[in-house]
Amino acid sequence: MSIKVVEGKNIVRDYHVGGGLFRAQRTVHAVKGVSFSVDKGKTLAIVGESGCGKSTLARIITLIDPATSGELFIDGNKVDIAKDGLSKEMRRKVQIVFQNPYGSLNPRQKIGDVLGEPLLINTGKPAEERRDLAMKMLKKVGLGPEHYNRYPHMFSGGQRQRIAIARALMLNPSLLVLDEPVSALDLSVQAQVLNLLADLQDEFQLTYVFISHDLSVVRYIADDVMVMYFGEAVEYGSREEVFADPKHSYTKTLFAATPRADVASIKARLAKKKAA
Amino acid sequence: MALLDIQNLVVEFQTASGSFRAVDGVSLHVDEREVLAIVGESGSGKSVSMLAVMGLLPWTATVTADRMSFNGRDLLKLSPAERRKIVGKDMSMIFQEPMASLNPCFTVGFQIEEVLRFHMGMAGAQRRERAIELLTQVGIAEPAERLNSFPHQMSGGQCQRVMIAIAIACNPKLLIADEPTTALDVTIQKQILDLLVSLQAKYGMGLIMITHNMGVVAETADRVVVQYKGRKMEEADVLSLFESPKSNYTRALLSALPENAVGDRLPTVSDMLFEPAPSGAAA
Numbered sequence: 001m002s003i004k005v006v007e008g009k010n011i012v013r014d015y016h017v018g019g020g021l022f023r024a025q026r027t028v029h030a031v032k033g034v035s036f037s038v039d040k041g042k043t044l045a046i047v048g049e050s051g052c053g054k055s056t057l058a059r060i061i062t063l064i065d066p067a068t069s070g071e072l073f074i075d076g077n078k079v080d081i082a083k084d085g086l087s088k089e090m091r092r093k094v095q096i097v098f099q100n101p102y103g104s105l106n107p108r109q110k111i112g113d114v115l116g117e118p119l120l121i122n123t124g125k126p127a128e129e130r131r132d133l134a135m136k137m138l139k140k141v142g143l144g145p146e147h148y149n150r151y152p153h154m155f156s157g158g159q160r161q162r163i164a165i166a167r168a169l170m171l172n173p174s175l176l177v178l179d180e181p182v183s184a185l186d187l188s189v190q191a192q193v194l195n196l197l198a199d200l201q202d203e204f205q206l207t208y209v210f211i212s213h214d215l216s217v218v219r220y221i222a223d224d225v226m227v228m229y230f231g232e233a234v235e236y237g238s239r240e241e242v243f244a245d246p247k248h249s250y251t252k253t254l255f256a257a258t259p260r261a262d263v264a265s266i267k268a269r270l271a272k273k274k275a276a
Numbered sequence: 277m278a279l280l281d282i283q284n285l286v287v288e289f290q291t292a293s294g295s296f297r298a299v300d301g302v303s304l305h306v307d308e309r310e311v312l313a314i315v316g317e318s319g320s321g322k323s324v325s326m327l328a329v330m331g332l333l334p335w336t337a338t339v340t341a342d343r344m345s346f347n348g349r350d351l352l353k354l355s356p357a358e359r360r361k362i363v364g365k366d367m368s369m370i371f372q373e374p375m376a377s378l379n380p381c382f383t384v385g386f387q388i389e390e391v392l393r394f395h396m397g398m399a400g401a402q403r404r405e406r407a408i409e410l411l412t413q414v415g416i417a418e419p420a421e422r423l424n425s426f427p428h429q430m431s432g433g434q435c436q437r438v439m440i441a442i443a444i445a446c447n448p449k450l451l452i453a454d455e456p457t458t459a460l461d462v463t464i465q466k467q468i469l470d471l472l473v474s475l476q477a478k479y480g481m482g483l484i485m486i487t488h489n490m491g492v493v494a495e496t497a498d499r500v501v502v503q504y505k506g507r508k509m510e511e512a513d514v515l516s517l518f519e520s521p522k523s524n525y526t527r528a529l530l531s532a533l534p535e536n537a538v539g540d541r542l543p544t545v546s547d548m549l550f551e552p553a554p555s556g557a558a559a
Contacts, residue, residue: 259491
């Protein structure tokens with residue numbers, strides 16, 4: 001059973017910048033024809049440095065921005081928000097969790113309202129039911145009912161990221177886009193949030209598109225890996241393939257740059273230092 | 277004798293709800309030509325203890341220590357004016373957010389030359405020459421043109437290089453790097469770490485790396501201090517820390533690394549901390 005939850009065919013996104021009185025307009029090709037597909041319950045990791053177009057691609061998948069050309073299918077249906085706009089159904093299906101949990105929560109909104117708002121906007125559920133659902137979701141992500149009436153500033157970074165994940169899950173999405181969800185977090189908190197994501201994936205058969213530049217996290221969480229470089233997918237394959245045999249030179253650079261924390265490489269470094 | 281020697285450092289902050297102890301009896305020392313890494317999560321007091329050394333804490337903080345000496349001078353007894361002569365010259369610091377730690381209103385050249393004017397009393401042309409030399413050293417292409425750039429015209433990695441140039445401008449004896457690569461991409465992180473380590477070796481500086489990234493520790497440090505909630509958990513040289521961590525907390529940190537994952541869930545620090553300590557371990 002492999003149902004494709006999201007599929008992109010040759011997705012292109014151009015931005016037109018400049019074009020003032022004295023300057024000609026310039027076109028930036030942020031994403032240059034990327035194709036991918038993710039099966040239900042699987043995780044696709046998109047890796048690349050800042051400016052490589054991975055966040056642009058995330059915005060297209062999340063249906064925030066339209067693609068300039070190419071086709072995007074969500075649950076088998078073709079979606080083109082530039083032409084047809086966005087239906088409530090589609091809004092429900094794809095949700096996103098942002099990188100910075102300090103910036104993505106409204107500081108003047110109580111946690112209960114943060115979680116209830118997606119329901120308020122997208123469904124006709126009465127207040128009572130919204131409250132119950134929010135309470136249940138708080139427990140799912142490892143928080144308690146006592147947190148319902150608190151404000152975001154009363155939480156730590158890891159807890160806030162849990163809240164952001166809870167909010168994304170309120171509408172039972174089939175696809176969750178995670179834009180560097182753990183890169184602002186400490187190592188131990190990062191482990192907790194990654195575990196939470198793995199638990200939720202098992203429980204709800206969620207599909208993740210996981211954007212990151214941390215290869216050790218990607219290796220842990222991903223089923224498939226796509227490496228992007230200047231708007232192109234330079235490498236795309238299963239995790240084992242990509243990690244065992246990186247083909248593109250950029251992927252190799254990326255692997256070489258990732259700090260290694262095993263005893264053998266420390267020994268090698270110390271020996272090299274002594275020799276120098 | 278150690279370059280920086282701290283015994284029993286305590287930092288307390290006065291808050292509305294009483295005093296809060298951010299650093300609780302930390303002792304550490306750094307020798308010349310040594311790379312010390314201080315590891316811990318946010319709130320472990322790793323930055324605060326170094327800010328106390330630099331004298332950069334706000335007035336709400338009370339710093340006490342049995343000893344806090346740098347290069348043979350007692351930092352606790354220095355007047356603010358005397359300390360300003362040391363800070364930025366013999367002892368300098370690089371911060372986490374390169375974009376935020378440069379002044380957006382002045383060119384990069386002005387900010388490098390400011391240090392040279394204040395500490396070294398160099399004349400204009402000489403300063404400019406030295407600034408170009410520094411930018412070349414930290415690996416910025418076209419240094420002479422770059423002196424006239426503003427921070428917003430440079431990338432994060434380049435800004436961090438400029439910060440490093442400012443920090444090493446007066447050939448300091450001790451360089452404190454507070455999470456220098458947290459805000460940067462892995463490929464840039466690698467470049468910045470290599471740069472810091474090569475400069476450290478070239479000038480024989482003492483280097484303190486404050487970080488929460490075990491990979492950074494493994495790639496740079498000679499010796500490691502692990503801090504948790506303001507207390508020192510463990511101190512060891514880098515190889516024995518990774519080979520046979522003594523404290524439970526260090527073991528927890530190491531097993532929370534995704535690359536060390538066994539099975540499909542990561543052990544978290546709280547799982548490990550409440551397990552009974554194996555005999556002989558300092559918890």
